[in-house]
Amino acid sequence: MSVETPVSGADESWTKPRLASGVGTVGVIIGAFLPWISVSFIATRTVNGIDADGVITLLVALVVGAAVVWKWSRATQVLSAIGGLITGGLGLMYITDPLAGVEFSSTAEEAFAEQVASPEIGLYVTALGGALLLIGGILGVLSE
Secondary structure, three states: OOOOOEOOOOOOOOEHHHHHHHHHHHHHHHHHHOEEEEEEEOEEEEEEHHHOOHHHHHHHHHHHHHHHHHOOOHHHHHHHHHHHHHHHHHHHHHHHOOOOOOOOOOHHHHHHHHHHEEEOHHHHHHHHHHHHHHHHHHHHHHOO
């Protein structure tokens, strides 16, 4: 079965790579509104993606999603791959280091913060969506 085989029941132009990019776009958009980081000490505070760098992933996903829906061309496939690198990269960065970019006044303060901060579901959804964008874009380019 070829990668370019249209998904059954879908419009002929919605190939599997395009569908992967479309689903990835939806995942990144949803992930932007979900919790990204929680900090638990006495009380728990959760930060949603849209309150931080989720704004970046949301904007990238909206641009890529509009392009994917409008036309599945070589440029759109490359845009999907680049969008996947950006959104998936940001998701993975915060999964591995939830406090990335946060300035601390001391190493003790940083060590404490690392103990109480943890990644949440929105980061995983964003990273997965970014991976689908990347895979869809690469498969689209390779299948032409």
